[in-house]
Amino acid sequence: MTHFDLAIIGTGSGNSLVTPDFDDKRVAVIEEGIFGGTCLNVGCIPTKMFVYAADVADQVRGAERYGVDAHVDGVRWRDIRDRVFGRIDPIAAGGKDYRVNGPNTTAYLGHARFVGPKALEVDVDGRTEHVTADQIVIATGAHPVIPDVIAESGVAFHTSDTIMRIDELPASMVIVGGGFIAAEFAHVFSALGVKVKIVTRGPGLLRAEDDEISAAFTQIAAQQWEVHLDAVVTGAEATGSGVAVQLHGADPVEGELLLVATGRQPNTARLGLESAGVERHSDGRVQVDAHGRTSVDGVWSLGDASSDYQLKHVANHEARVVAHNLAHPDDLHSFDHRFVPAAVFTHPQIASVGLTEKQARAAGHDVTVKVQKFGDTAYGWAMEDTTSIFKVVADRRSRQLLGASVMGPEASMLIQPVVQALSFGLSAPEMARGQYWIHPALTEVIENALLGLDFED
Numbered sequence: 096m097t098h099f100d101l102a103i104i105g106t107g108s109g110n111s112l113v114t115p116d117f118d119d120k121r122v123a124v125i126e127e128g129i130f131g132g133t134c135l136n137v138g139c140i141p142t143k144m145f146v147y148a149a150d151v152a153d154q155v156r157g158a159e160r161y162g163v164d165a166h167v168d169g170v171r172w173r174d175i176r177d178r179v180f181g182r183i184d185p186i187a188a189g190g191k192d193y194r195v196n197g198p199n200t201t202a203y204l205g206h207a208r209f210v211g212p213k214a215l216e217v218d219v220d221g222r223t224e225h226v227t228a229d230q231i232v233i234a235t236g237a238h239p240v241i242p243d244v245i246a247e248s249g250v251a252f253h254t255s256d257t258i259m260r261i262d263e264l265p266a267s268m269v270i271v272g273g274g275f276i277a278a279e280f281a282h283v284f285s286a287l288g289v290k291v292k293i294v295t296r297g298p299g300l301l302r303a304e305d306d307e308i309s310a311a312f313t314q315i316a317a318q319q320w321e322v323h324l325d326a327v328v329t330g331a332e333a334t335g336s337g338v339a340v341q342l343h344g345a346d347p348v349e350g351e352l353l354l355v356a357t358g359r360q361p362n363t364a365r366l367g368l369e370s371a372g373v374e375r376h377s378d379g380r381v382q383v384d385a386h387g388r389t390s391v392d393g394v395w396s397l398g399d400a401s402s403d404y405q406l407k408h409v410a411n412h413e414a415r416v417v418a419h420n421l422a423h424p425d426d427l428h429s430f431d432h433r434f435v436p437a438a439v440f441t442h443p444q445i446a447s448v449g450l451t452e453k454q455a456r457a458a459g460h461d462v463t464v465k466v467q468k469f470g471d472t473a474y475g476w477a478m479e480d481t482t483s484i485f486k487v488v489a490d491r492r493s494r495q496l497l498g499a500s501v502m503g504p505e506a507s508m509l510i511q512p513v514v515q516a517l518s519f520g521l522s523a524p525e526m527a528r529g530q531y532w533i534h535p536a537l538t539e540v541i542e543n544a545l546l547g548l549d550f551e552d
């Protein structure tokens with residue numbers, strides 16, 4: 096039995112909890128998988144590196160409309176893949192080395208589970224290590240959910256954990272799911288030359304977005320990919336050349352590879368939480384209060400294991416709050432989940448923050464919205480843009496800014512001024528007229544959207 100001041104389960108956002116406050120303390124860092132967690136190894140960072148290459152290929156293909164003739168001669172998939180992981184893998188290895196050999200941390204490389212409120216067992220290389228700690232943080236992240244009909248079919252399939260490491264690009268790929276991961280990989284693989292077929296159960300893609308954005312994106316998606324909406328997957332079988340996904344009342348959808356992107360579930364099922372008395376929500380998330388405290392004193396949780404949001408900037412924020420709270424029990428900080436933005440790095444890019452129009456109406460606001468086309472601004476003319484939109488939602492009476500959604504190039508950056516305005520309490524007119532907007536930058540779509548809102552006199 097080894098006792099620590101702090102034990103951290105999971106080295107994604109959990110790894111950043113070892114702040115200088117713990118310099119003279121004993122810290123156990125426990126990791127059963129790849130060091131550094133999802134975002135670094137199989138999530139945000141590698142996907143966006145692939146997206147960048149995909150965007151370059153799309154730019155080349157679209158160059159002709161600006162009078163620049165160019166074409167994609169070929170895609171060196173292995174070079175793209177190796178560039179991505181040639182950068183990432185050494186970072187993960189370095190992070191692991193630092194924790195294994197670092198000054199005040201002891202690394203346990205294995206699966207942890209609670210055997211009491213402050214007691215863990217960790218399976219390391221076939222032996223069981225016993226760890227106790229004054230404080231324990233559950234930062235165990237989430238894993239892909241596989242629908243039973245696919246899991247039980249016995250067909251080979253990929254998830255986001257494996258698809259980025261394949262050796263060869265397939266000629267075609269079936270993607271089951273219509274959310275973030277499906278939309279991002281559809282863009283990556285189609286831009287790199289793969290025929291993409293999306294199978295999703297809803298009536299549209301990216302259904303968590305504003306209805307107008309989801310509908311517009313679904314329409315564009317159907318022009319670039321084969322999209323099967325309202326699909327009920329009943330099974331899957333191997334074919335001579337790959338896999339066929341069977342659907343209720345429709346023909347099977349075939350492809351060389353199958354990617355399953357049907358959501359992610361918190362890694363809390365095999366943690367022995369019941370032995371510790373740590374309560375979970377019905378969806379598997381650990382229950383935490385605004386400070387990150389679980390139902391057991393001294394046990395904390397953050398990130399995908401407990402959060403309402405499966406986003407790295409949220410996990411990072413929660414880790415900063417918990418890091419402070421671990422060391423300052425008499426001055427607890429709280430999570431701030433008021434204005435959480437998200438971006439989907441697909442084609443076209445999507446981003447959003449705050450309330451959608453429907454949510455604003457449901458919350459009782461007297462709603463005013465403006466949908467600004469990129470194509471009606473000078474920069475949009477330069478881009479020859481015909482599809483991109485910036486939608487802003489505000490309260491007609493109070494002029495309060497409520498939310499915004501963007502579909503188009505640089506959406507992930509265009510949303511940031513709105514995040515800032517919401518976070519610092521600017522009204523829509525204050526945001527529009529309280530500052531300069533550079534002419535003729537793309538940000539004029541935001542300015543024009545704000546100026547187009549219809550307020551009560």
Ligand SMILES: Cc1cc2nc3c(=O)[nH]c(=O)nc-3n(C[C@H](O)[C@H](O)[C@H](O)COP(=O)(O)OP(=O)(O)OC[C@H]3O[C@@H](n4cnc5c(N)ncnc54)[C@H](O)[C@@H]3O)c2cc1C
Nearest residue numbers: 105107108127128132133138139207236398399405406407
């Ligand atoms: C393909 C993909 C793309 C994404 N892109 C984005 C993006 O662009 N932007 C964004 O904001 N978010 C993105 N996300 C989401 C983001 O990656 C996650 O929200 C974030 O990484 C969660 O961090 P975390 O620290 O909570 O968990 P993780 O980073 O998953 O860390 C949890 C760690 O705990 C370990 N662990 C679990 N259980 C145990 C146990 N019992 N014992 C020991 N170790 C354990 C795991 O091995 C893992 O290393 C993406 C996710 C995916 C899958």
Ligand SMILES: NC(=O)c1ccc[n+]([C@@H]2O[C@H](COP(=O)([O-])OP(=O)(O)OC[C@H]3O[C@@H](n4cnc5c(N)ncnc54)[C@H](O)[C@@H]3O)[C@@H](O)[C@H]2O)c1
Nearest residue numbers: 242272273274275276277295296356357358359405438439
């Ligand atoms: N850019 C980013 O920030 C980013 C990128 C990737 C992932 N993520 C995070 O990871 C989370 C998980 O991503 P995801 O795309 O797996 O989940 P998701 O919740 O975004 O989407 C899941 C999709 O699968 C569909 N689906 C579920 N079961 C199905 C079934 N049996 N048959 C057909 N379709 C089915 C759903 O209708 C939905 O469209 C996201 O919610 C997001 O928080 C973020």
